Amino acid sequence: MVVSLVATAFWAMLPAYVPNNAAVLAGGGRPIDGGRTWGGRRVLGDGKTWRGTAAGTLAGTLLAVVLNAAAPAASGALGVSLPTFPLAAGFGLALGAMLGDIGASFIKRRSGRERGAAFPGLDQLDFVVGALALAFVAAPGWFAATFSLPVLAVVLVMTPVLHVVTNVGAYLLGLKNEPW
Numbered sequence: 001m002v003v004s005l006v007a008t009a010f011w012a013m014l015p016a017y018v019p020n021n022a023a024v025l026a027g028g029g030r031p032i033d034g035g036r037t038w039g040g041r042r043v044l045g046d047g048k049t050w051r052g053t054a055a056g057t058l059a060g061t062l063l064a065v066v067l068n069a070a071a072p073a074a075s076g077a078l079g080v081s082l083p084t085f086p087l088a089a090g091f092g093l094a095l096g097a098m099l100g101d102i103g104a105s106f107i108k109r110r111s112g113r114e115r116g117a118a119f120p121g122l123d124q125l126d127f128v129v130g131a132l133a134l135a136f137v138a139a140p141g142w143f144a145a146t147f148s149l150p151v152l153a154v155v156l157v158m159t160p161v162l163h164v165v166t167n168v169g170a171y172l173l174g175l176k177n178e179p180w
């Protein structure tokens with residue numbers, strides 16, 4: 001029961017977990033806000049780029065396609081019926097994760113936080129909220145069939161923990177400037 005919930009939650013969210021990390025690896029180039037400011041502060045900042053956003057969205061969408069191919073074997077091995085992703089669902093999760101992160105940067109800049117500053121809570125959940133919201137809009141039937149209330153609850157508890165672990169790891173590996 002618990003194994004099934006955690007495995008389903010993790011699998012269903014993988015296309016939303018990968019984009020932020022892909023953006024860190026691929027980021028750079030022209031910032032989305034083009035350097036523009038609002039109220040004396042950058043609209044988004046140099047940490048949100050077109051290249052990072054495109055690479056993250058592509059990585060998450062492609063991962064969903066790969067997971068579809070791996071689902072039967074993984075489901076058999078775990079004894080769990082893991083979800084597959086219609087293209088709209090994979091794309092929605094991936095782009096939604098990126099948009100949630102971009103929205104958080106917008107809020108951070110409005111609250112006077114410079115690029116890279118921590119905003120506990122927002123940093124760990126921005127992309128989850130964005131991913132779930134866009135997946136719901138893009139593939140409502142799939143969303144309802146995949147995210148039962150218990151699965152959603154596991155997602156909301158598990159994601160911040162995974163986020164902290166992967167970001168500290170990326171920081172220790174020298175891939176990220178801050179451990180959040």
Ligand code: CTP
Pocket residue numbers: 023024025026027028044045046047048049050051052053098101102105108114115116117180
């Ligand atoms: N990145 C990117 N495009 C995105 C998201 C991330 O290019 N849409 C890259 C940037 O190089 C960024 C790095 O990934 O610096 C780390 O992402 P994140 O921690 O989200 O950005 P920060 O630089 O910390 O900026 P912010 O304070 O706005 O979150």
Ligand code: K
Pocket residue numbers: 101104123
């Ligand atoms: K962030």
Ligand code: MG
Pocket residue numbers: 116117178180
């Ligand atoms: Mg950061």
